[in-house]
Every structure is written in structure tokens, then in C-alpha cells.
Amino acid sequence: GYDTTGTFTDDGKEITSLPFSRLLDAGLYCNNAKVTENKVLGDPTEGALIVSAAKAMMQKGTAERVMEIPFSSERKMMSVVVKQDDKYIIYTKGATEVVLEQSYRIAQADKEVPLVTKDKKDILNINHTLSTKALRNLGFAYKVMSADEFEKLKADEKQLEKGLTFLGIQGMIDPPRIEVKPLIEQCITSGIRVIMITGDHPETAKAIAGEIGIKSEALSGDELSKMDDAALSKAVEKISIYARVNPDVKLRIVAALQKNGHIVAMTGDGVNDAPALKKADIGIAMGITGTDVAKEASDMVLLDDKFSTIIAAIEEGRGIFHNIRKFVVYLLSCNLAEVFIIFFGVIILQNLVLTATMLLWINVVTDGIPAVALGLDRAEKGIMHYSPRAFQTQIISRRLWIEMFIFGIFLSVFVLGIYMINLKESMRDAQSAAFTALVVFELVSIYLIRSGYRVAFFSNKWLLISILVTLGLQLMILYIPFLANIFSVNPIGLDDWMFIGLASLWLYFAFKLIRIALDKILPKD
Structure with missing residues (x-):
């Protein structure tokens, strides 16, 4: 035990023996850390000593x-020599079993006695416990x-560290952070x-x-x-x-892990970690305790040295992957639909359903602004429950190509339908209705795409703003004469808006049913 007066006890008896003082001295001198203002500068283990x-x-x-x-992972120990009066004292610390190999004697009470095999076994048992x-x-x-003696031995470090007197063991605990266990479970x-x-005992x-x-x-x-x-x-597949x-x-x-097909992220802070950090697919160095060598060898540096930051980065990365996919699917599906509309309009109706100005407006504004906002979606709820393999596939899978093709066909059918309905009035009326329908249907497709992910309908305020802005600009083009003349459009009537609204609902729910059918035939990644 220990009390605040500086007294150490064993079963209530004060410990005052010389070996105990020597043990603390060894930890104090065989040390490169400093403690200033209750903060450890250097290795936390040395700070504890x-x-x-x-x-x-x-x-x-x-x-x-x-x-x-100095300490090295091969030697597993460190020694210093200090001059005290006219004597030289070498203090050594390291893995208990390694220090024992260098020790011939053991300090007991007020004397030193030969270190016999039984003593070594007892010490190693205590160390194991x-x-x-x-x-x-x-x-x-x-x-x-x-x-x-020092002058004779200082040139031969191995001999200098031989013939030591074993002082004892200092055990310290570095408790895991409270948040680590749930994070491991999440992983x-x-x-x-x-x-x-680790370099610790097994x-x-x-x-x-x-x-x-x-x-x-x-x-x-x-x-x-x-x-x-x-x-x-074989071992790396079972041992963790x-x-x-x-x-x-x-x-x-x-x-070995890479050879078995795993994507490996390696964390480390020391010079000895540098080769493995460099070899790993993603090397992650500690920003606070990490050495410059480790940071240079790594791909990423943790500024706060927290494991939770790595998990947060994985979650953010998965969210970015999904947002890139949504962004690309939205733009491709819209452009595919536009191609179908122009192609079938020319082949079947022998007319340009949309003018070049309309197409330019759709691609720059209707497609562009919401697409950028779509990239700001938060990561979906439960994204960390997915297998990593789900994020190591192509951005556009075969399933998504099929969905985009089907949606493009549906959208083009409705746009061509409203065009043909209004064509009996005039070409300009037909193009105006088709133009507006395409803008609205493409905005509906955004929520169709998002419905495949666990994101709340109104969770992205920038997306809502971009949709409202796009619709507002479309209304201005239709109902402000100056803009209507530039785009060669006429205001559309209530019946056209009803057609667009009903078609939008049909598109949304019909496509949801098609997705359910596709899930049975061609599951998602």
C-alpha cells in the first residue's frame, strides 16, 4: 500500500529496505521522461516510474x-550509467525475463545473494501473475x-550489462479508455x-x-x-x-494479412513502427506521441491520438462513398433520360422535344445545383453495420445501371406523353410542358435515389434549399415574360401541373415496386 506521506507498506508494515530504494532509484535514473506541472513529457511508462x-x-x-x-525492441531493455562520488552505477530496466538473464545476484533486505534457478522461477511466476x-x-x-572497471567495460556494451544485481519489478497499468470497448464492438x-x-508480455x-x-x-x-x-x-487468420x-x-x-487479401490499416508511433506503417495499405501515425519518422512513413496522422477518430474517419469515408455514388447516379440517370427523350422525339415524332437552351439550363442548373447539395448528405444511419466489402465495389454496379436505364425509359415516356398532349395546341406549348415536366421529374429522382439509403427525408437542408431554388427559377422562366421569351416558352396551365404531379407520384411509387422486384432477382452490393 501507499499513503500520502510517502510511506509504502506491505501488510501494514512500512517498507524501508535498501533494495526498495534502489528499485525506485533505478526507475528514476534509467529514464528520459520529465514531469512538469503534473504533465508527462516523454514516454508515459517512464513518466509513471x-x-x-x-x-x-x-x-x-x-x-x-x-x-x-538505449532501448530497442530487439534487446528489450535500456541501461544508463551514472557517476556518484567516485563510483559508477549502471541501472538497467526492461522485460523482466531479459533483465533476469543479465543478473547473477539478487538484492535481499540488506544484502545481495546469488540468483539461483528457484529465485528466477519465483520472479517469473510473480511477473506472470x-x-x-x-x-x-x-x-x-x-x-x-x-x-x-567502467573504463575497461564501457567500450563493450554487452559486457557492461552483464553481472547485474536484480532489484525487483515495477508493475503499472495503463487502463484502456472507456470508449474503446464499444468502439471495438462497433468494428x-x-x-x-x-x-x-504490442511489446508487452503476452x-x-x-x-x-x-x-x-x-x-x-x-x-x-x-x-x-x-x-x-x-x-x-494461417496464423494471422486466427490470432489477433x-x-x-x-x-x-x-x-x-x-x-501476411495483405497476402491473404485483407486491406490493412496499421497504427504506430515509434521509429520501429515505420516499416510496417509504410507497408500497410493505410499507415496511421500518432500526431501527439508519434515520432517524425513514423509520421513520414504513414499516410495519415491522428492529431488527437484517439482510436475513436479512426472509427469516425471510416464512418465519414463510407458516407462519402455513398454520396459520390448518389451524385454520379443522379447525373447519369438524368442525362440518360435526356438522351432518350431527344432520340425518341426525333425518331418517333420527328421533332426536337427540347431546345438547346432548355437542355443547357437543365444540365447547368437543374442537374448541377441539387447534385452538389446531394453530396452534402450525412452518412446514413447504421452505415457501420455494413461489411467493408460493400464499399470496395465499383461506384456504378450492374444493378445501378439497370435501375438508371429503367428510370430513363419511364421518365422519357412521361415527358414525351405530356409533349404529345400539348402538341395539338402549339410546338411552343408542348416544349414548355415537356421542359417543366423534365425538371420536376429529375428533382423527384433525387428522392428516389436517396430512398435507397437510410437517410431522413428532410435531413439535408441544403438539398431542400437547392430544390426550392430550382423550382423557383423554373417558375420565373415560365411566368416572367422577359425570361419566357429568352427560353421560348409559354406559361403552362393547371391541367399540365396536375399531369406532372400525378406522373411524379406514379414514378416514385412504381419505381419503388420495381426495386423490390429487382431485390429478388439482382440483390444490391
Whole structure:
């Protein structure tokens, strides 16, 4: 236990032993982080070691750091040498099992004794128990040297780190953010598989993964290194937790997933993550804690380092895909209908149903303004429940081509129908009615297209405004003499508006029934 006076206790008894102080010292000196104004500058794990020492009222003394052997994912440990008076002390921290391999003695109470096999087993069992509680554990050791000994060993880093005295383990917990578990569940529902790759102990990785909803066995980097590519390709389909991995193994995991046909997004913040970030289909670097190397190797940088931002980006990307599809389908279906109208008008009626000015107006205003507003639709409700494969298809599928063709035929039939009804009065009246009908029918098609998605009818205010503006401009063309002369149109009567209204309703509901029939014959993507 611990109380705010700086006292650590074990079963109510105060801990005052020298090894305990040495253990905190090791965490304090073998450290590159700083804590200022209650904020950690540097690695959060190292910041936690500074805090644990501070709780015992301990701070760095006058000892001067003279050498550092940096941490690497291959070595899995870090060492520093500090000069204290006329002695040199090496402090080492790292994976408990690795530090134990470098240790020949163990500190007990007020003495140091040889580190025997039984002691190593006991320590590793304790380390395993702590790991199952989701604690990230670091082993600590030290060695005191004279100036002469240090001078002889400093050129050989491997020898310098041998013959250490094991001090103990510091376990710390980095609890997952509350929002992560529901986000993982959302990923699973969406067909997105989340894989954890970490440098932590396998049991720690499994415990943390279990807390956030990732259920899988764990494989260590050593186990993966022994696998050939064929075995790894099979393993990555079943295993979602990888622990104690080095950069080469991360790269192999990404490559194996890609070889199996998966689209891989990789997140990382360190220099060691750069190769895998570069290899992945989408490399995502952390903007706050990420190194410059990781950011350069990635395709995307998270400014807030939050997993939720990735999920929000996926949802936004899916919404953009749908909006592009709606935009393209709207423009193509309208233009296809216009082609049919002109073609059949010339072939059957031997007349131009629409003038060049009318067609230009329709393409620029009636098609253009609502199409832009259509691209501002929000992502549909439940879009994250779809499989990722639904967004890896062509923008215009075979089903959509069939729908556009059928709609184009329907629309052209009604436009040609109102044209023929009014042709007995005059060519100008017929063209005016056909022109207006086409504008209204194309606006109706917008809501027909949107009805295939789970979006509220009035959810896009810009679309509503664009439709009202388009209709307003059409009315101005019809009923303001100056504009009517420019477009060579006459005002249309109430009977024409009734025909257009009834035809619009028929188009909408008839096409909905056709979609139901198509669902049985040719399902959507």
C-alpha cells in the first residue's frame, strides 16, 4: 500500500529496505521522461516510474549520467550509467525475463545473494501473475563499478550489462479508455477486425485485449520468428494478439494479412513502427506521441491520438462513398433520360422535344445545383453495420445501371406523353410542358435515389434549399415574360401541373415496386 506521506507498506508494515530504494532509484535514473506541472513529457511508462519515485519523496540527486545504452525492441531493455562520488552505477530496466538473464545476484533486505534457478522461477511466476492483471511490468537491476572497471567495460556494451544485481519489478497499468470497448464492438459489427500488436508480455496483452473485447490467443515474437511464411499466413487468420514483437515481425504480420487479401490499416508511433506503417495499405501515425519518422512513413496522422477518430474517419469515408455514388447516379440517370427523350422525339415524332437552351439550363442548373447539395448528405444511419466489402465495389454496379436505364425509359415516356398532349395546341406549348415536366421529374429522382439509403427525408437542408431554388427559377422562366421569351416558352396551365404531379407520384411509387422486384432477382452490393 501507499499513503500520502510517502510511506509504502506491505501488510501494514512500512517498507524501508535498501533494495526498495534502489528499485525506485533505478526507475528514476534509467529514464528520459520529465514531469512538469503534473504533465508527462516523454514516454508515459517512464513518466509513471518518476511518479512512483516521487510518491516515496525521492528525486534525482547529484549523480551525473555519463552513458546510455538505449532501448530497442530487439534487446528489450535500456541501461544508463551514472557517476556518484567516485563510483559508477549502471541501472538497467526492461522485460523482466531479459533483465533476469543479465543478473547473477539478487538484492535481499540488506544484502545481495546469488540468483539461483528457484529465485528466477519465483520472479517469473510473480511477473506472470501481475501480467494477468493487465499490469505492464518492468524488471530492474543495477551494478556498482569503480572508475577502472567502467573504463575497461564501457567500450563493450554487452559486457557492461552483464553481472547485474536484480532489484525487483515495477508493475503499472495503463487502463484502456472507456470508449474503446464499444468502439471495438462497433468494428466487429462492421466486419472490421482489430488486431493488437504490442511489446508487452503476452499475458498482459491478453488481459488488456480481454478488457476491450478482443478475444484470441496470444503469440509472442519469438514464436512468430520460428514460423515460415505459410504457417504465418494461417496464423494471422486466427490470432489477433501479438506480444513481444520486433519491427521485422510487425512487417511480416502486415505482409501476411495483405497476402491473404485483407486491406490493412496499421497504427504506430515509434521509429520501429515505420516499416510496417509504410507497408500497410493505410499507415496511421500518432500526431501527439508519434515520432517524425513514423509520421513520414504513414499516410495519415491522428492529431488527437484517439482510436475513436479512426472509427469516425471510416464512418465519414463510407458516407462519402455513398454520396459520390448518389451524385454520379443522379447525373447519369438524368442525362440518360435526356438522351432518350431527344432520340425518341426525333425518331418517333420527328421533332426536337427540347431546345438547346432548355437542355443547357437543365444540365447547368437543374442537374448541377441539387447534385452538389446531394453530396452534402450525412452518412446514413447504421452505415457501420455494413461489411467493408460493400464499399470496395465499383461506384456504378450492374444493378445501378439497370435501375438508371429503367428510370430513363419511364421518365422519357412521361415527358414525351405530356409533349404529345400539348402538341395539338402549339410546338411552343408542348416544349414548355415537356421542359417543366423534365425538371420536376429529375428533382423527384433525387428522392428516389436517396430512398435507397437510410437517410431522413428532410435531413439535408441544403438539398431542400437547392430544390426550392430550382423550382423557383423554373417558375420565373415560365411566368416572367422577359425570361419566357429568352427560353421560348409559354406559361403552362393547371391541367399540365396536375399531369406532372400525378406522373411524379406514379414514378416514385412504381419505381419503388420495381426495386423490390429487382431485390429478388439482382440483390444490391
